[in-house]
Amino acid sequence: MDLRAELRAWIGANWDPQMTVRDWWRVLADSGWGYPSWPRQWYGMDLGRAESDMVRAELAAAGVLGAPVGSGTSMGVPVLLMFGSDEQRERWVPALARGEEHWAQFFSEPDAGSDLASVRTSAVPDGSEWVVNGQKVWNSGTAFADRALLVARTDPDQPKHRGIGFFVADLDQPGVDIRPIRQMNGHAEFNETFLTDVRVPDANLIAGPTDGWSVALAVLSHERATYAGGGERELRTVYGGRRGGFLHRAVGEVVAGAESAAHSANALPIGAPDELVELGRRYGRLRDPCIRQRIAAIYCLSEALRVTGVRAEASARTGDGSGPQASVAYLGAVRLVRMYRDAVAEIAGPHAMLGDDDVARTITTAPAHGIQGGSEQIQRNVMGERLLGLPKEPQVDRDVPFRRTLER
Secondary structure (H helix, E strand, O other): OOOHHHHHHHHHHHHHOOEHHHHHHHHHHHOOOOOOOOOOOHHHOOHHHHHHHHHHHHHHHHHHHOOEEEEHHHHHHHHHHHHHHHHHHHHHHHHHHHHOOOEEEEOOOOOEOOOHHHHHOOEEOOEEEEEEEEEEEEEEHHOOOOOOEEEOOOOOOOOOOOOOOEEEEOOOOOOOOEEEEOOOOOOOEEEEEEEEEEEEEEEHHHHOOHHHEEEEEEEHHHHHHHHHOOOOOOOOOOOHHHOOOOOOEEHHHHHOOOOHHHOOOOOOOOHHHHHHHHHHHHHHOOOOHHHHHHHHHHHHHHHHHHHEEEEEEEHHHHHOOOHHHHHHHHHHHHHHHHHHHHHHHHHHHHHHHHHOOOOHHHHHHHOOOOOOOHHHHHHHHHHHHHHHOOOOOOOOOOEEEEHHHHOO
């Protein structure tokens, strides 16, 4: 039996709309179909990019609820598999794979956005714990997250890249103040979070106390690949975790009313070639040769980016790393988003300015791309240095203790 037929048979034998979301996600995770690119030992099937895409497409076509989405599964689990201890993997990977927890990401700060190595949020050791103080901004899904991937300054006497720790912080504790940020597209998925004497056990430190920069780079690589073009579109799913409010509900009810991940705060409501075709049909513009040419160009770039993603995965599997390729994919996806923005505006014409519909939300969502996941300028630096071999930009503070940079 081939992979596609095997999956269809499994769906037929296991999908029950009367199950709770909690029970369905447990069955899906334990089968390996939920995250097919993960290792078999950790709720996956060791499948490559093309096969994993096929699995998601089949799950979407079957109308089932997909595996939970969020920073925990897209970034946290890959980092745990690369850098975490056996105890940490045993403790957190099952809960994330089964949707029992939802994680946020605490990276960016008001003074450390694209220059992540300049984080000022501090983590000070106190016995078997760390005491964290600072501010994080542009964290997604934090209002119903159980934990967060946290980058904090552990040793200000070391240069900025070498005095950083990477933690998993529990958000259900005093001192965590989460405030939503209203976006121009009407969503408020992103937040700013203030941390005051927040405690993190030493057991929640990933890698060494000052090794967090390497861990953060791995997370950013996964973030660029996941969110550059808006993330997963076709497979309908929701966030996990007890605060999300879905675990106890019937899975059939949830999938019938769930917003697709395609309609989250950072994804385009109209972001696929067939959706552009439908929009053109709605406004009677499909016979316009310029419109047809725009749609064809978007399709071609989409396919080129898909192949680039396959190449990046192949490089990662052979040990060459995927950072530069991820930056190429990111920049290509940013260009693609802007092509969608311009295309829907031209197709809809004056109607694009009217109301709170998918056309208007596509246009107002587009500016986020090119900023989230690392700005375009940062990605171009990565490509220039790692792909083209250009000399690095001068960094006068690279070998200076971070504390001294704050005194200037």
